[in-house]
Amino acid sequence: MYNTDAIEERLEAAAYKATDNFCYGYYVVVEGDRCPHCESDDFMRHMEGVGVEYGTDWVIEELIRQHCEPINEENLYCEMLDECYPMIEIGCLSWYSSYLVINLDPIAFRCGVSEYIDGLVQDGEYFEYDGGYYRLEDIEEMLDDIE
Numbered sequence: 001m002y003n004t005d006a007i008e009e010r011l012e013a014a015a016y017k018a019t020d021n022f023c024y025g026y027y028v029v030v031e032g033d034r035c036p037h038c039e040s041d042d043f044m045r046h047m048e049g050v051g052v053e054y055g056t057d058w059v060i061e062e063l064i065r066q067h068c069e070p071i072n073e074e075n076l077y078c079e080m081l082d083e084c085y086p087m088i089e090i091g092c093l094s095w096y097s098s099y100l101v102i103n104l105d106p107i108a109f110r111c112g113v114s115e116y117i118d119g120l121v122q123d124g125e126y127f128e129y130d131g132g133y134y135r136l137e138d139i140e141e142m143l144d145d146i147e
């Protein structure tokens, strides 16, 4: 079990580092902790070339989109099946177990993919952002670069 809180914290910090404070009232980027115009410290995040929005979730998603490649979860599941189960042989013919599951029971295959990836996400080996799955190592590498 990986410590996902530590990663979330690092992502949050990276999101702040990759953005500026932005005062919505005066619609300006603010240097420092208080807006010089209205004294507010309730800032939006401003990301150069991307946009302005409250919160850091969208910044984290953008950073991951820019720096990491989503994995192909179907391929990952097939690799697991083929590592865990032997090839099926009949006479001189043989098939990978993943090939058989995909072709004989595509619904079971899709269920298997989503259960498998959910398990990996729960274990903290993979993260889901914006519908894509990303390897923890790739995210850590990105964070090392940003920090």
Ligand SMILES: [Zn+2]
Pocket (backbone or CB within 6 Å): 023, 024, 025, 026, 035, 036, 037, 038, 039, 040
């Ligand atoms: Zn202001």
